[in-house]
Amino acid sequence: MTLFNFFTCIETQYNNKLPFVVYRKPDETLITALLQKNSTLNITKNFDEKGFVFAPFDHALDAVLLPIKEASKIVCSEYKSEDRNSVKTVTPNIKKEAKDFHIKLVNKGIDAIRNSDFEKVVLSRQEETDLRDNNPVKIFKKLLDEYPLAFVYCWYHPKVGLWLGATPETLIKIEGRQFSIMSLAGTQDYLGTRDVVWGTKEKQEQQFVTDFIVNSLKSSVDQLKVSATETVKAGNLVHLRTLVSARLEANSTLKDIISIIHPTPAVCGLPKEASKAFILEHENYEREFYSGFLGELNLDTIAKPRSGKRNIENRAYAIPKKSTQLYVNLRCMQIKDNTALIYVGGGITSQSDADSEWEETVSKSKVIKNVL
Numbered sequence: 001m002t003l004f005n006f007f008t009c010i011e012t013q014y015n016n017k018l019p020f021v022v023y024r025k026p027d028e029t030l031i032t033a034l035l036q037k038n039s040t041l042n043i044t045k046n047f048d049e050k051g052f053v054f055a056p057f058d059h060a061l062d063a064v065l066l067p068i069k070e071a072s073k074i075v076c077s078e079y080k081s082e083d084r085n086s087v088k089t090v091t092p093n094i095k096k097e098a099k100d101f102h103i104k105l106v107n108k109g110i111d112a113i114r115n116s117d118f119e120k121v122v123l124s125r126q127e128e129t130d131l132r133d134n135n136p137v138k139i140f141k142k143l144l145d146e147y148p149l150a151f152v153y154c155w156y157h158p159k160v161g162l163w164l165g166a167t168p169e170t171l172i173k174i175e176g177r178q179f180s181i182m183s184l185a186g187t188q189d190y191l192g193t194r195d196v197v198w199g200t201k202e203k204q205e206q207q208f209v210t211d212f213i214v215n216s217l218k219s220s221v222d223q224l225k226v227s228a229t230e231t232v233k234a235g236n237l238v239h240l241r242t243l244v245s246a247r248l249e250a251n252s253t254l255k256d257i258i259s260i261i262h263p264t265p266a267v268c269g270l271p272k273e274a275s276k277a278f279i280l281e282h283e284n285y286e287r288e289f290y291s292g293f294l295g296e297l298n299l300d301t302i303a304k305p306r307s308g309k310r311n312i313e314n315r316a317y318a319i320p321k322k323s324t325q326l327y328v329n330l331r332c333m334q335i336k337d338n339t340a341l342i343y344v345g346g347g348i349t350s351q352s353d354a355d356s357e358w359e360e361t362v363s364k365s366k367v368i369k370n371v372l
């Protein structure tokens with residue numbers, strides 16, 4: 001399909017108020033869109049259908065499914081970045097009350113940690129920005145251009161809303177029974193190199209995430225492996241990242257694994273229930289789908305042979321498998337009329353400093369503001 005036709009189909013779908021998702025996976029060129037043929041709001045409870053899932057932060061709320069059987073799938077492989085002369089300087093437009101509220105919130109979190117209510121909590125805020133242009137396809141293209149290493153998406157349902165983002169964080173990838181989970185936390189501004197020194201606060205907050213993933217999964221998986229921790233670039237920021245991989249035991253389902261790990265301490269806290277209760281009580285807005293997850297669910301794929309040789313015998317061993325690739329919904333926004341609601345947060349530990357945590361959310365908000 002030509003580039004023009006591809007984006008015209010998406011615009012028509014949006015104008016007709018029909019649900020769709022369009023996305024590009026990290027470091028790939030292929031863009032995929034699923035266009036739902038009706039406006040039904042489908043929900044998944046068991047994560048056993050095939051389609052695209054969009055799940056909220058609060059796992060007590062419903063996850064929306066775009067079922068593959070109710071959708072037309074279109075792809076585009078020839079997208080090239082356009083030179084848009086986009087203005088990159090972001091004018092700070094932050095209300096003093098918003099800053100004061102966030103600093104108070106972080107200090108409340110630090111006090112609760114010192115009081116041993118929990119060890120880590122991720123506290124966030126929502127920032128409103130007026131849009132010069134609210135065309136989702138134009139904004140999606142800018143996200144594609146700016147963030148080639150992110151999972152870039154635009155998701156729409158007339159009964160739910162319009163969301164876009166460019167997230168650096170994978171929640172889980174599963175092919176057959178083999179899976180990997182990302183532990184991503186710790187943030188610094190990117191200053192031209194990934195060769196940076198990390199403080200104990202950042203190392204500890206990321207270690208909390210890795211330990212949580214390993215400890216909560218070790219009894220339901222085999223062959224658990226933990227990678228070395230590295231510094232990764234995500235737009236104007238760098239983070240610490242570790243990958244945990246394993247095989248699902250025969251009697252564990254995707255639903256089991258999701259309910260164990262989501263929301264991870266990268267977006268919620270540790271322990272999960274106490275930090276989540278604090279978030280729901282003290283943040284002054286609803287996270288909805290921010291820090292939830294989204295992605296392809298149980299799609300058919302052909303598993304590649306293990307050997308690098310691409311010969312006929314190898315192809316004979318290629319096995320059809322189900323593949324799930326879910327991403328954490330970060331560096332995202334919701335568009336309502338001419339306003340973008342941008343969502344940003346950061347991990348608070350006993351060593352946090354409220355002013356630095358505020359600055360971290362300001363840096364994170366630039367990921368989205370850069371494209372508006």
Ligand SMILES: C=C(O[C@@H]1C=C(C(=O)O)C=C[C@H]1O)C(=O)O
Pocket residue numbers: 122124169184185186187239266267330331343344345346347348364
């Ligand atoms: C919560 C966010 O990001 C998460 C929190 C991070 C941190 O506290 O350093 C880093 C990456 C993400 O796991 C966000 O971007 O809103």
